[in-house]
């Protein structure tokens with residue numbers, strides 16, 4: 001078996017293959033975890049009631065269990081369940097990735113799976129979470145088991161344990177071509193040739209390099225910016241426990257999200273989403289113009305998170321790979337027998353990645369997985385493929 005791309009999905013898959021005693025090689029063009037793809041920036045929100053679709057909940061629930069196992073094995077803290085708030089301003093509702101009625105679908109999902117939660121009024125939120133500057137017309141969903149995951153640590157932990165269990169990890173090796181061969185699949189890399197019975201292609205924003213023209217249009221890449229603002233000296237407590245992770249859908253259709261101040265720092269990570277201008281994985285500038293965080297602060301953040309100063313301590317670029325319905329693609333490659341195409345992004349994939357790695361390993365070794373991957377088939381896009 002070979003896994004191409006060792007980011008969130010690939011590292012999880014390699015780990016799960018290694019756990020099953022399957023001989024596997026993982027290849028990445030960089031040295032993961034790294035800053036060039038979609039899996040960096042210290043933290044990712046995780047929540048069990050998934051407003052993006054109820055099919056995702058089993059994946060995130062398995063992910064939480066797997067991260068706890070990995071924490072026990074590696075001694076690393078990976079998952080912090082400090083609570084999560086989905087806030088919706090009156091007239092809002094698009095608080096996530098092309099979604100409408102995000103709050104309502106989150107609540108429906110929580111009810112379906114029996115996920116513990118509370119529905120809060122603006123006054124409730126103001127009383128419990130003074131970090132937020134509300135207008136008074138907001139409604140909210142609070143999930144106590146939501147929180148954040150550490151993407152770099154998760155990748156590192158899974159690769160470390162996979163290596164310990166016998167997986168071969170090839171860093172800084174770029175796969176140039178994936179071809180059918182007499183015995184399965186041949187990978188041509190910038191260092192030679194790798195033959196494999198089956199291949200998991202989990203190359204993130206570079207997926208466009210490995211699909212035919214008809215499918216390229218299904219995967220649009222958008223440059224995103226994460227920024228860390230400094231807390232004001234007199235700010236209320238913003239640490240986990242006092243402050244939840246949050247996603248806030250605003251009445252003008254914008255949304256932004258953020259995290260508490262972690263690891264003893266006085267910095268708060270906040271971001272919005274940019275889905276207007278598509279780019280390419282190699283074209284999206286790594287540099288962040290200081291105007292970008294400044295504009296975000298002035299237009300969105302300053303008023304709604306009154307404890308934050310305009311001083312942006314750092315900012316990084318990250319990449320979304322977004323499909324037309326903002327759901328994952330996990331399916332057999334249309335043109336390459338033996339290759340599984342894995343594109344779990346659209347800006348919400350990390351929380352599912354450990355469970356997804358398990359489901360992918362089950363699928364390519366046993367033909368089926370405990371988690372239902374059928375919602376992620378390519379043929380839902382009809383004639384496009």
Ligand SMILES: Cc1cc2nc3c(=O)[nH]c(=O)nc-3n(C[C@H](O)[C@H](O)[C@H](O)COP(=O)(O)OP(=O)(O)OC[C@H]3O[C@@H](n4cnc5c(N)ncnc54)[C@H](O)[C@@H]3O)c2cc1C
Pocket residue numbers: 004005006007008009010027028029030032036037038039040043044045046173174175176202203204205206224225226271318319320342343344345346347348349350351352
């Ligand atoms: C700003 C931002 C915020 C996000 N917030 C959240 C969140 O709060 N919660 C959440 O659940 N999700 C979130 N996500 C989404 C989540 O991070 C992604 O879904 C996930 O990281 C995607 O992982 P991946 O494995 O598909 O891609 P990647 O992690 O980018 O992995 C792809 C790998 O393939 C390698 N590769 C590419 N081409 C080749 C090649 N030719 N040869 C060899 N290797 C190759 C790359 O080097 C890379 O390591 C966010 C994403 C971004 C960008």
